Amino acid sequence: MDERTAPDRAGEPAAPDAAGLKRRAARDRLVRAGLKLSAGRPWARVKVADVAGRAGMSKGAFFTHFASKDTFAAYLLGVVLDQLAQRVGPMGLSPEDAEDLVAGVLAVHLRFFQLRPEAANLIIAARELSGRPGRRARQSLREHLDMVARLLRPALAAMDQPPELGRQLALAGLATGCGLAWLEPWLGGETALPGTGRERLARALSVGLNRTERPRRPVP
């Protein structure tokens, strides 16, 4: 499913013997089940028993793969952020136009959460994580923001915008996509952004950034 190594469990020998492969397959089934289930309900309503059941194993087996439900949540968050990164990353390869790049990156964020409501639910859930899983979740998000910021840096420079704006835009993309992800379906059809709504938003923001008079940097 992905290249991440086991989350909190003792360090699985890399030995790709039959047993090891089976085990990895089982873990992937758990991950898929976890994502599927958290797409439709808040994380607190996702039961370990349901995840295990849908993955075709017992509750006990779940805990041989993940030390706790929290650990699992942090792991899932990492997985979805990886998937998001895989959509965002390639955009940096063709930076023909600064406005396009910014708009594109934002739009990808907004669309991603629409397609993957589990991402929003997991980010919301992350705030309840404490201890190591909490730190890990935070870490995953920070890394994502950094990655996006790096990606946007040349575009922002071309727009004559300060480089800090990169992280802020990434954060805004995450926050907006995430917020829309549960507000829209919950409020019901007529209150949703139409198919092109997200693109328009992203482009408008990008255009606006490019054409607004530059903010005067505060003198420190």
Next chain:
Amino acid sequence: MDERTAPDRAGEPAAPDAAGLKRRAARDRLVRAGLKLSAGRPWARVKVADVAGRAGMSKGAFFTHFASKDTFAAYLLGVVLDQLAQRVGPMGLSPEDAEDLVAGVLAVHLRFFQLRPEAANLIIAARELSGRPGRRARQSLREHLDMVARLLRPALAAMDQPPELGRQLALAGLATGCGLAWLEPWLGGETALPGTGRERLARALSVGLNRTERPRRPVP
């Protein structure tokens, strides 16, 4: 605290006698306690006992004011949306410039959730409400969006934008503010939008809407 009438309990005669005032004061203490506590933690971690305790009364007394924790949540959501409306409403009175109005309305939304994290938590919590409180919460939010859309209509017309965009912008403001409200504090200082970040975002969006080529309406 506010002019809303009692939520689900029998219809408090308007009699503003001593007892009535005391009761209303007690209810307001509950509301304040509820808002305070839900500012710092997700709604599920707000215990009725804590709310009542902080309001200086017993658990039982809480239930003489609100029929259930869910009812209380829906009521609190109504309260914060009212407060938000009180900040947004007056902006419509001085619509000198379309761009300014749109930017202002958005900025107010973004700032509001920063100052009132409980608003974000309550909106998130609303999704878990079922039955009457759930319907009520949805209703409150829809009404808020309608109000904002009405307010923005002239500005959007001046920008030659379709009127539907009003609701979508309101939704985006809510979603973004809401998302930022818990992502920022949780991710920690360096990852936050600086004081002026929200304004810049709001203005850029407004400017962008005004200067982007108009979306070609799909021919039905």
Next chain:
Amino acid sequence: MDERTAPDRAGEPAAPDAAGLKRRAARDRLVRAGLKLSAGRPWARVKVADVAGRAGMSKGAFFTHFASKDTFAAYLLGVVLDQLAQRVGPMGLSPEDAEDLVAGVLAVHLRFFQLRPEAANLIIAARELSGRPGRRARQSLREHLDMVARLLRPALAAMDQPPELGRQLALAGLATGCGLAWLEPWLGGETALPGTGRERLARALSVGLNRTERPRRPVP
């Protein structure tokens, strides 16, 4: 409503002044409300607040009339047993035929509980009463049984049956009426005794008693 004196409260001066009359009227309203409400639901589901409300007064006022809900229950039981006695008592005046008398007394019991489901509910509730109200409830029932036994004595003698049978028949009448009272409506129409079912049962029992060979008294 009835001639019973106040249940557990200090001894109301017999003075029938205006205030006293009003108070007695209020108490009667409580009694009527209590009977009405306990007709439709088990006693545990009858709320003091509902009784008081239906009687047009506050919960607090209720407790100036009855020391506790238990006291109230015991009192209501006394009231319904009085009413039952008023139907049974006169039958003793025309003891033309022994079989008829026994059958009649039984039939009255069976029919009474059909018309007054609250009687059954109150008897069931009585078992949960403790302390003084419990003793009082038991006392009321015992007195009723004694009364019926006294009434039946001549008839039983004529049938050449032992006098103890009187109390036992009374008990059986109570038990059967009471049991039918909640089984029939709960099981639904087709499982009910038809209108004449109770009479037939009562008469058959009476006839049977008269024509069965006498039980040989156990030699002590």
Next chain:
Amino acid sequence: MDERTAPDRAGEPAAPDAAGLKRRAARDRLVRAGLKLSAGRPWARVKVADVAGRAGMSKGAFFTHFASKDTFAAYLLGVVLDQLAQRVGPMGLSPEDAEDLVAGVLAVHLRFFQLRPEAANLIIAARELSGRPGRRARQSLREHLDMVARLLRPALAAMDQPPELGRQLALAGLATGCGLAWLEPWLGGETALPGTGRERLARALSVGLNRTERPRRPVP
């Protein structure tokens, strides 16, 4: 304890392995504990924690066996009705004399509730069950009445009584036994039917039915 299958929990494979047997034993301990406790107090005063404790397990374990206290009540009712049926059923095998059969069936009912006060408490409790457990409880009782009615049919025919009387007699037996079950012990020794009292009642009713002039069927 009995052959009934699990009540509302997933359908226990018939696998009679060690674990399965242990589990079934645990459930039986719960059932025994439930019956024991409800023999001495009304169902509402039977606490899940007590039942579980007496069965040697935790509250939580109880809920792995029964979905709710209501489900448990309905199940217990089924168990006692089964036990009653096991006493009544065999009587139909030696129908030498109609009067004897009717008297016997009634007497068994009356005695059963004397020995098993929990039966009466559970029947009373059944009226408060709602939803599926409520329907199930009703169903159990109706089936019992049908069974008894079937059993009595030949005897009633021999007595030249209408067949509907079967169900009515069953109902009367249930109601009387049930009523006596809590009235007698509660009223105290002297007010009880002596050991032979129930038999006499049953026989008298049977004799009476056989010798009373037949009710004239109403002309429709």
Next chain:
DNA sequence: CATGAATGAGTTTTCATTCAT
């Protein structure tokens, strides 16, 4: 390793009763 039964802390809600006004 896998299983799934058992655990038990934690939370909402009800309602008879009290008592200040």
Next chain:
DNA sequence: TATGAATGAAAACTCATTCAT
């Protein structure tokens, strides 16, 4: 005396986690 707001002791139920088999 009347009111009705406040009290607080219950009690059912959930579910992540453990552990004997």
